[in-house]
Amino acid sequence: MKVLIPSPLFSYTAGKSAVDAYGATLSAVLADLERQFAGIRFRIVDEQERMRPHMRFFINGEQTFDLRQPLHPTDSIQIVQALSGG
């Protein structure tokens, strides 16, 4: 499935703003992203499996806070950095 990547993580994806990743849950997709782009997962999710405070996930345009959320092969995932502050 297609995963949109925010610009602060382009250093992991060689500048790509969209990549393909697979998994039955959001957590599994993140594991696949980590397999492809080592180091990317820890920038998004902490060691307690919590989303980092300014990282947000949208599945088919709907925001989710549950990494266990089941996914379908046709889903599209958007990872967003909610930029704030100076």
Add this chain to the structure above:
Amino acid sequence: MAVKKKKPTALKRKRPAAARAQKSNQPVLVMVATRKGAWFLRSDAARKNWRIEGPHFLGNIINHVVLDPRDGKTLLAAASTGHLGPTLFRSTNGGRTWKEASKPPAFAKAPEGEKGRSVNHTFWLVPCHANEPNAWYAGTSPQGLFRSDDGGDTWHGVSGLNDNLEYRKYMGSEQDGTPDGPKMHSVIVDPRDPKHLYFGMSSGGVHESLDGGKTWSPLVNGMEVVEGFDASNIMFHDPHCVRMCPSNPDRLYQQNHCGIYRLDRPGTQWERVGNNMPKAVGDVGFPMVVHPRDEDTAWVFPMDGQTVWPRTSPNGRPSTYVTKDAGMTWQRLDAGMPREQAWWTVKRQAMTSDAKDPVGLYFGTTSGELWASRDEGKKWSCIARHLPEIYAVEAAVALER
């Protein structure tokens, strides 16, 4: 007046051979970590002219950049952004190229149903003992101690500290720390014994281990806390910066939220030598710098600690202060600095020395200016301005380029 030195009885460690001064023809590298990236400044041999390089990691919060003195070319940089999780970058060629650590410091996953801690950022980096090449310690926010044995590529928690429930009480909550998070800092390795360690926590006191971090004990006797709080509660102690004298590892100096202290081991009672500072200036501040070859000489950068704690230069007149008698007396050293209306803040990692003779001193302000002295503080000049908020300044022998 000379201070009478106590002979060690309990630790019985020999003093190291006196450190040699850095050669006069060697240039100095100053590494500046800021809220928006890192910059390096290289001097000529006389330290008169400086060339700035950077930015490295533009846009990243860089809390600390440290060069490994054991090989003179490995650099570690503690990085995060305001939004992404923390990481570390490593260079093995003096900063020409960088590679991200494959396993940055992270706490252990908590059992299901328990709220585990997560590393917000790595705050303090220090190479381990000279006989432990490639080994490093890292202090984090919230307070955690981590070790790498492969040059900073992979890190594991020091369980004797991170999993110690008594110490979790000392660490308090995230609300008990500094505004940008409680800190583990001042991780110190005794050059005579790799298993003899110290660290400081803001908040949470100063602590010592004699067994490589398996067990720890507080070292806070004599340290004061904010009026109205109970000094017997370790959590209330707020050391800002602790330094060990390279020429005498039995001597520690400390800049605390509540004063300047000295401790001569094996004694366990800190002495508030900041009481000898001018009353109009006080003894509040963040950094503490010790002379590389003279245990009686140390420098501080006082901040205003009155009423609402502005923590800017008292009366808008910045100055370093030096003691040359182990804290018995202090002298103002402000030649070259603004005489008025300069409301500087210098953070705990943002002042350091080189190893040359005479010693060079360097400090960076939160307003982005880097100041240097090549005569132990007698005269100062600004060597860089318009940088982002400066978090840390380190000096080392510059590599040939």
